[in-house]
Amino acid sequence: MLINCAAYQNGSKLGDIPVADISEYLTRPECFVWVALFEPTVDEIDEMAKEFGLHPLAVEDARKGHQRPKIEEYDDSLFVVLHTLEPASDAMDSALIDGEVDIFVGRNYILSVRHRTQKGFGDVRARCEREPALLRYGSGFVLYALMDTVVDRYFPILDTMESDLEQIEEYIFVRNTARSNIESLYALKQKLMLLKHAIDPLMEATGKLYGGRVPQVCAGMGDYFRDVYDHLHRIHATIEGIRDMLTTAIQVNLGMISLSESEVTKKLAAWAAIIAVPTMLAGIYGMNFKHMPELDWTFGYPLAIATMVAVDVYLYVRFKKTRWL
Amino acid sequence: MLINCAAYQNGSKLGDIPVADISEYLTRPECFVWVALFEPTVDEIDEMAKEFGLHPLAVEDARKGHQRPKIEEYDDSLFVVLHTLEPASDAMDSALIDGEVDIFVGRNYILSVRHRTQKGFGDVRARCEREPALLRYGSGFVLYALMDTVVDRYFPILDTMESDLEQIEEYIFVRNTARSNIESLYALKQKLMLLKHAIDPLMEATGKLYGGRVPQVCAGMGDYFRDVYDHLHRIHATIEGIRDMLTTAIQVNLGMISLSESEVTKKLAAWAAIIAVPTMLAGIYGMNFKHMPELDWTFGYPLAIATMVAVDVYLYVRFKKTRWL
Amino acid sequence: MLINCAAYQNGSKLGDIPVADISEYLTRPECFVWVALFEPTVDEIDEMAKEFGLHPLAVEDARKGHQRPKIEEYDDSLFVVLHTLEPASDAMDSALIDGEVDIFVGRNYILSVRHRTQKGFGDVRARCEREPALLRYGSGFVLYALMDTVVDRYFPILDTMESDLEQIEEYIFVRNTARSNIESLYALKQKLMLLKHAIDPLMEATGKLYGGRVPQVCAGMGDYFRDVYDHLHRIHATIEGIRDMLTTAIQVNLGMISLSESEVTKKLAAWAAIIAVPTMLAGIYGMNFKHMPELDWTFGYPLAIATMVAVDVYLYVRFKKTRWL
């Protein structure tokens, strides 16, 4: 589905143009074309490939989708694959939807193709059009703006994960929460890996857009792409931190489970003793020997009961002291 | 066993040729020979080595088989070892068969030798012959086509592993599944390591087929080999992700086992108490003291039973509340 | 809030100057301006950005705060982000407050912006002014002095962590301390990760301020920045050491928990046996068979009791020997 197709010159919009005219605008100097597609049909992609003269391998990737994040250079054009993560709209479910944005960038064109994402880039286009001074940089600046937006949208996801971790950490030393803690920790790890797979390859690739030899398209925008890289690196470091804490938290949780079992065993042992001792005494006075003088005492019975109570009180106090109870 | 032996010129097939004529075709300009062997005898390999003038170390490797995946450069020729993974045909068994493809590539020839694999490369040959424009690149393109095919065949294997993991993850928090979970996790890890050993060395080697200095044979096909590298990298990243989750899953499973034991211990303790208390009371009233007034009461017995029941109901409710039962 | 704004020439202070005059001083040769802000308003930052001609991306970072530690080069100026860690003033709480210092450095100016920190850099300014020979190096030396101070302030934090670890280690093999040990270990790990996130990216960045190509501002001060790097590296190595020991300590603590449970189980088993055997004997002599000769013996009862005691003494001694008791 075609979302947008517009031509820009010297940082300002010339207007929306029909797809068929794209190749014409591409020949004009200082002019570039910006097209946005959403879940396009095979025909739409093929048409774009023809208009812009895209590389067949990149087109095949865009057609198949499900690429890992990457930035590939084909002659003087770039093929960029970004992953988007969006919380499922259903508020009940905390799952993340793993979308994809494929971007083709050449000297005088930029084509973005969105898959499985709800949020578009209308705001990016609007922001770019409000800043003609920067938009004059051409397609390279638009690429920066798109990447910056996608990366910035990772931060709330990451913040949610950090606060999820903090929430679990609060419960980790609370008794009887082991099962739910361990489920939460595992679910968090799953989400974290999703984010990690979106971030890591992209960070690696973005590192080549500034510094030494950079693709022609990004020339002169090194500070901007370094800023994107910096954000990615920050997310990466935070992910690694969370991963490390998750591993520790799972280990600690295991410790808490063992500890709680240990406490149950102690309690079990203590109560078993408290019940077993009177049972043994009762058993003794239940024996049928002819000559058992205590049985004939007037206060034999109360004395026996008193002994039982005394022993149990003693045991109870002692177990309390050693914290078995 | 000789599967195929054909000569190609300018991207189109000249026809199948007898093995003895190979050396003649190798002298023609713009012409290359493509030979496919399947589990060849020593004689067949030696004949090929003579016709193509292969390097003795490479030939020895091909003869012995069981090489690790690699790409070696001998003067202006390449020796490529790929591993194939195929599910055992027996549907009962989920084991993977670890096959091997050795490829010798020179300026004007390509020789593939398959070991322990069922699936051949007939489809690759057919595809190549349908694309004369690309086949004109010569033996380098055929190498790409073979590698691309082998690598693409890893994806369904990897997908199976991912869905296996997801399936285990669903059961990981279900009670009484610990034993089968842990067996499944271990089996998955074993299969994963097999894939990892096929992928990792190959990825490393493929990284040298594009970018800076590349072997003569691959010249001008950098974008294609980078595409193969990219697929390998994606598989590699997914493997690492699965490995990480597997480690966590095993740890979590361990936690679930401890947890379930802890729950059993609590139940045991609770029921032990519920049974032990009436036993103790019964023991007391089974004592043979002469003077035990309760024994003579008309309602002594029902009262004793009532007390027992009351205590047990109280314990039961209390254990229910603290979730020991 | 403006803390300080002064101009320096040839290593000595010219005096405090109004903000509006900054741009004038910047044109004087051999002169540089040093400004310190504390939690500035947006307007204050914008004013500074105008006076010093700061790069918009750096200004945006300073405005938003919460950046990861980094050193970025914009043309001939640097943008440095440092994290400060201060123990919360409340003596009860051992939490660390994670503050931030953003520093803009150019050939002839240095601007520091503090966020969420209590301790300022008054002492740095005083020390610099006492060493005119070094201050003559200009803004690069002030940058060194600020970084050196921030890094030196990490050491007491790190020392506290090391002594915390040592304290926990002393308790780790003491019985009945598992729960508090594991909580302390986890809390220490959390604090350690905070420090790690402050240190690691900074170390990486500082490594580029000496050696090969260094930013203009730091030229000729390589030995000093290497000294800062060296301190950071030392902290880094110590953190890694503590992390490694923490992982081991948690694992060992887990072992102590299992061990202590194992000991409880043994004790439980031993006492259970000591109580159960007399109960069984009593049960036997409580049977109602007509013909039980022992029951009629005069010394039957004392003999039965003696047997019980003898068995129990034997069991007790044996359990003591095998260390179950």
Add this chain to the structure above:
Amino acid sequence: MLINCAAYQNGSKLGDIPVADISEYLTRPECFVWVALFEPTVDEIDEMAKEFGLHPLAVEDARKGHQRPKIEEYDDSLFVVLHTLEPASDAMDSALIDGEVDIFVGRNYILSVRHRTQKGFGDVRARCEREPALLRYGSGFVLYALMDTVVDRYFPILDTMESDLEQIEEYIFVRNTARSNIESLYALKQKLMLLKHAIDPLMEATGKLYGGRVPQVCAGMGDYFRDVYDHLHRIHATIEGIRDMLTTAIQVNLGMISLSESEVTKKLAAWAAIIAVPTMLAGIYGMNFKHMPELDWTFGYPLAIATMVAVDVYLYVRFKKTRWL
């Protein structure tokens, strides 16, 4: 002990020569001397050092022995230390004997010194003498032949480890094998580390014998040393794979232990219940109340026994269903 001392020219053996003549042969063009020592005395080493003019640091290393595997360049000569691993001859013991081979190689000589190894290099010498075309390469080829042989001898060791692991893996999920499994896994890990310490430093060093700048002695033999490197890399990768599986196997074994304990606890609890309930009932009918109507019933006793049996059958079936029994 001198094993062998021979001179070679143009790839064929001139004959065995006395040690004293070595220096004479070294001056002849196209000629090289190959000496093999086994656990030499200090005097023997010193004599060789004088004849060949070896570097004092290398000689000191060879004299002391117990070096880590390495390849050191001294001017235009190499000093190579290899470790050999041989199964102890005593068939009972699966321990590995860690031997050492020190090799001094110069343009026109090669000296090998074996320590603590049973297997010599007679077969290498024989093979070399059968291939004069390769032996013409001189001492560099002999070095390759020795290294290749030492490395090839690692493979059966590695294969044994792999089959050991497979054997343990078969038992890992079998009940009541935990103790022997864990002992086997630990012993395997110990052996693996021995191999790892022999392989890793050597692999690193061998990587410098081909490709870019190589020592004079190895010039022109890059393909051969790369082949050795390739074998080492393959062993290295397999070791890492085994290590990874060992870690997982130990973890899984831990899980199986917990699981089996959990099953014992369940069984214990189930049987405890089955025994405790009749005991409680018997206790009740053993009470001495005057008015217990059931006691006078003719079928009181059989009814009581029937109740007990009924309850126990019910419990047994239920425990069977929930798999506690």
Add this chain to the structure above:
Amino acid sequence: MLINCAAYQNGSKLGDIPVADISEYLTRPECFVWVALFEPTVDEIDEMAKEFGLHPLAVEDARKGHQRPKIEEYDDSLFVVLHTLEPASDAMDSALIDGEVDIFVGRNYILSVRHRTQKGFGDVRARCEREPALLRYGSGFVLYALMDTVVDRYFPILDTMESDLEQIEEYIFVRNTARSNIESLYALKQKLMLLKHAIDPLMEATGKLYGGRVPQVCAGMGDYFRDVYDHLHRIHATIEGIRDMLTTAIQVNLGMISLSESEVTKKLAAWAAIIAVPTMLAGIYGMNFKHMPELDWTFGYPLAIATMVAVDVYLYVRFKKTRWL
């Protein structure tokens, strides 16, 4: 405290000289001064700094002590920090004393400053003076001799650790040693980390003293410093090996604890059954039913006892078979 202060020329000692004359000797050609201090006062250090013209940052480090091991280049001089590890003299205590040696080396001087160490470098000086041929290399050779000595002194420490590990490994599968094993393993890990912190940064730094660009002072001594590096690398590899085995050993020990608990639980369960069954039978025959024919049998009692014994023998044999007892 000044230990030694001597001048050397052409590899032989000129004699001990007063500190005040140092600067004079420094001007003589082919002459160098070697000073050794032990825990010097601030004044002594300052005097040396003046005589030799040491860099202020290095002097400050030496004054403060507690530096991490490092090698820093200041113009044409080096500042080297080494850590020494000595077993505490008190034979009871196996702790290691972490000492420090700071070395300042210039073209014509070498100054060593020892802190917290008992063993001096008198033997190094004696050895150097016995080898005038090597001492002619000047201060660079002395630096090598000092580093070589410090590094060689690590080996007995490392050997102790290896034999400690072997000793623990022997006990790891012995029953009832878990607690002492785990304490020993932890203590070993602590000592190992101490050594690791002494070795790792030094190894990294020493790697820069040979090969490509080396400091002027070390020129021409590459083979010697590579030898030191090689020793450090060997220690490093051994440390990593021990660390790896320690982690595995702790894990395995954990397994042994679980296993031993599992065995206790089985024993507990078995004995509980053996005691509980006769108790239940006794309870049944202790019931007070009027009509219990067995009670009137002449051989009722012996039969009951026989049944009890028979059941217990059966249980005992069965538990023995299943290895619960």
